[in-house]
Amino acid sequence: MLDFLEQLNAPQLEAVKTTEGPLLVLAGAGSGKTKMLTSRIAYLMLEKRVRPSQILSVTFTNKAAQEMRLRIAKALPDGVGIPYDIGTFHAICAKILRREAAFLPFTKPFVIYDDSDQLSLLKSVVKKLGIDDKAYSPKSFMWAINRLKCDAEEPLEVHPGARGIERKLPEVYAEYQRQLFENNALDFGEMITLTYRLLRDHPEVRARVQSRYKYILVDEYQDTNRAQYFLISMIASLSHGGSGNLCVVGDEDQSIYGWRGADIRNILDFERDFPGASLVKLEQNYRSTQTIVAASSDLIAHNTQRKRKRLWTDSEEGTPIMRVQCPDDRSEAAFVVAEIKRLIEDNPEYSLSDFAIFYRTHAQSRLVEENLTNEKIPYRIVGGLRFFDRKEIKDLMCYLRLVLNPSDSVSLKRVINTPVRGIGKTTIDKLESAWNQQGSLWDFLVEEAIQPQVFSGRTLKKLQDFRTMVDGWIQEQGRIPVSELYHRILAETRYVEELKSEGTDEAIDRIDNLEELDSMIAEFEERDLDQGTALAAGDTFQEGTTPLSRFLEQNTLSDVPELEGQMAAVQMMTFHGCKGLEFPVVFMVGMEEGLFPSVRRGEMNDDIELEEERRLCYVGMTRARERLYLLHAQLRRVWGDLLYQYPARFFDEIPEKYVETRTLEQSLARSLSRY
Numbered sequence: 086m087l088d089f090l091e092q093l094n095a096p097q098l099e100a101v102k103t104t105e106g107p108l109l110v111l112a113g114a115g116s117g118k119t120k121m122l123t124s125r126i127a128y129l130m131l132e133k134r135v136r137p138s139q140i141l142s143v144t145f146t147n148k149a150a151q152e153m154r155l156r157i158a159k160a161l162p163d164g165v166g167i168p169y170d171i172g173t174f175h176a177i178c179a180k181i182l183r184r185e186a187a188f189l190p191f192t193k194p195f196v197i198y199d200d201s202d203q204l205s206l207l208k209s210v211v212k213k214l215g216i217d218d219k220a221y222s223p224k225s226f227m228w229a230i231n232r233l234k235c236d237a238e239e240p241l242e243v244h245p246g247a248r249g250i251e252r253k254l255p256e257v258y259a260e261y262q263r264q265l266f267e268n269n270a271l272d273f274g275e276m277i278t279l280t281y282r283l284l285r286d287h288p289e290v291r292a293r294v295q296s297r298y299k300y301i302l303v304d305e306y307q308d309t310n311r312a313q314y315f316l317i318s319m320i321a322s323l324s325h326g327g328s329g330n331l332c333v334v335g336d337e338d339q340s341i342y343g344w345r346g347a348d349i350r351n352i353l354d355f356e357r358d359f360p361g362a363s364l365v366k367l368e369q370n371y372r373s374t375q376t377i378v379a380a381s382s383d384l385i386a387h388n389t390q391r392k393r394k395r396l397w398t399d400s401e402e403g404t405p406i407m408r409v410q411c412p413d414d415r416s417e418a419a420f421v422v423a424e425i426k427r428l429i430e431d432n433p434e435y436s437l438s439d440f441a442i443f444y445r446t447h448a449q450s451r452l453v454e455e456n457l458t459n460e461k462i463p464y465r466i467v468g469g470l471r472f473f474d475r476k477e478i479k480d481l482m483c484y485l486r487l488v489l490n491p492s493d494s495v496s497l498k499r500v501i502n503t504p505v506r507g508i509g510k511t512t513i514d515k516l517e518s519a520w521n522q523q524g525s526l527w528d529f530l531v532e533e534a535i536q537p538q539v540f541s542g543r544t545l546k547k548l549q550d551f552r553t554m555v556d557g558w559i560q561e562q563g564r565i566p567v568s569e570l571y572h573r574i575l576a577e578t579r580y581v582e583e584l585k586s587e588g589t590d591e592a593i594d595r596i597d598n599l600e601e602l603d604s605m606i607a608e609f610e611e612r613d614l615d616q617g618t619a620l621a622a623g624d625t626f627q628e629g630t631t632p633l634s635r636f637l638e639q640n641t642l643s644d645v646p647e648l649e650g651q652m653a654a655v656q657m658m659t660f661h662g663c664k665g666l667e668f669p670v671v672f673m674v675g676m677e678e679g680l681f682p683s684v685r686r687g688e689m690n691d692d693i694e695l696e697e698e699r700r701l702c703y704v705g706m707t708r709a710r711e712r713l714y715l716l717h718a719q720l721r722r723v724w725g726d727l728l729y730q731y732p733a734r735f736f737d738e739i740p741e742k743y744v745e746t747r748t749l750e751q752s753l754a755r756s757l758s759r760y
Contacts, residue, residue, distance in 0.1 A: 226254065229254055
């Protein structure tokens with residue numbers, strides 16, 4: 086039953102078998118950390134006889150969680166259930182909050198606000214407080230509040246600053262938080278911080294969570310923020326009454342999300358924060374050639390914020406890394422496309438999907454896209470507009486959320502005149518003014534606004550009709566399937582009919598998206614039914630949840646970007662978007678001072694920001710399995726002007742023995758000779 090252990094190398098096996106006490110696993114790029122993690126969970130269950138319900142495994146994406154479930158299922162004998170609590174921080178926190186709903190500041194089932202919902206609420210807060218939204222951008226407040234929540238800072242802990250939004254931040258944060266809870270809602274940051282405070286302030290809740298989770302595993306630990314660190318410590322550490330059996334896996338050399346709150350101190354200080362912690366290093370790379378592994382290791386060795394380790398591999402030496410010097414950004418793009426064509430002709434085993442192009446900012450993609458289009462080469466932008474960000478999907482999801490939680494004023498304001506039903510901006514402004522933020526907007530609409538003294542005539546009739554329509558769905562919620570509720574909303578709002586009347590290609594595409602949402606709901610209902618049947622003995626769906634609440638929660642937390650079509654295509658993405666992926670051939674474009682790294686030579690040395698830029702370069706390099714191209718241009722068009730560019734300092738940090746340097750003339754002579 087433990088045959089899977091034979092596939093592990095010595096350090097991986099050590100990490101699997103070190104089950105008691107705190108453990109830090111430093112997993113270098115391509116070193117098989119997922120195999121180690123899944124083997125560790127299987128080992129806990131089969132050898133240590135740990136029950137599935139006692140294991141908590143936290144990942145950073147739903148995709149990673151699903152892959153882990155599949156791998157664990159493959160390692161376990163038939164009939165042995167996998168741990169139920171494998172998921173992202175947000176998904177795990179949602180479960181805990183649902184279970185402990187009695188301790189939360191809500192009167193009804195809470196909903197989860199995404200970024201656009203959060204921004205909408207903040208605009209309302211700024212308006213109520215009489216703050217000039219031109220001088221103080223609601224988006225700036227949103228960014229600041231999100232960073233505060235990354236550090237688990239509450240409104241009372243924030244003090245006015247001397248300039249900018251910092252002067253208004255405490256009152257905006259406090260009012261935003263008040264309205265958030267009044268709407269029975271949580272934003273993504275609050276899901277973590279509220280769970281942490283729940284465990285911190287209620288010993289009986291903390292004891293229940295700790296008694297449930299005896300073995301905790303955290304993947305990508307270098308990407309955790311302070312709030313997530315506090316939460317995990319509260320569950321696992323002996324000093325807080327936990328089991329002490331905490332295994333964190335990560336690589337400080339791949340910590341690239343400091344700009345969104347990740348704190349590299351969490352992994353660097355783990356052995357200090359958890360006394361007696363064991364340390365295992367996974368240093369064998371199974372992905373890249375010797376040349377790529379050695380060159381990237383020499384690059385990252387210039388960082389000071391790291392633990393001592395060095396990748397190595399048994400793979401072949403491979404081809405040299407290609408450094409291509411281009412006269413301008415247009416020739417850079419032309420070279421990339423010409424080289425892709427050449428490599429495919431010379432290597433029939435390559436597919437277009439084997440090629441990836443990385444850039445520092447999305448704006449850099451335009452010229453490459455033009456060249457790919459001209460050559461009729463399919464490509465895919467990874468990280469584009471997601472399915473749930475499309476207008477028609479947002480509209481219908483807000484209708485569903487309003488049915489679940491009528492107190493959700495953000496959703497109410499979005500759909501009250503969508504499709505257009507004659508409740509225009511003037512009416513909505515008058516409604517908000519009369520409401521004055523007392524209670525929920527829905528309650529005001531039901532109890533006060535329908536009275537003739539507030540509105541009269543045709544406006545009153547339209548508001549009454551809207552209220553009656555939504556109230557009918559609310560009464561049916563829980564009695565009919567989500568799919569039937571969805572069809573009723575489409576029919577009674579005439580949403581599809583309104584799109585058909587437009588008669589445009591865009592309207593047809595939107596109808597197709599609504600049809601896809603219909604299919605997604607049907608698939609959810611099948612999975613929900615199967616999950617309810619297959620739950621382990623003693624486990625049930627959390628009290629107070631309904632199919633609609635589970636559907637909304639599942640898809641609000643979805644983080645997989647929509648990629649159009651299944652055909653082979655060149656992959657294009659930012660360096661931040663490439664983490665966790667790998668490709669046979671990688672092109673890294675725009676490697677110039679001020680662009681990548683995005684700090685100017687002389688302005689910053691090896692400080693925090695520069696080291697994160699170097700880690701970003703390291704991540705990009707280690708995505709390549711066989712061939713790696715590093716490109717830079719002498720001239721690049723910026724705000725309409727051609728500016729001279731200096732090569733990235735990273736070139737000076739990669740030993741010349743691993744690199745073959747070409748000028749554009751040399752490269753194009755080879756790549757374009759046959760065309």
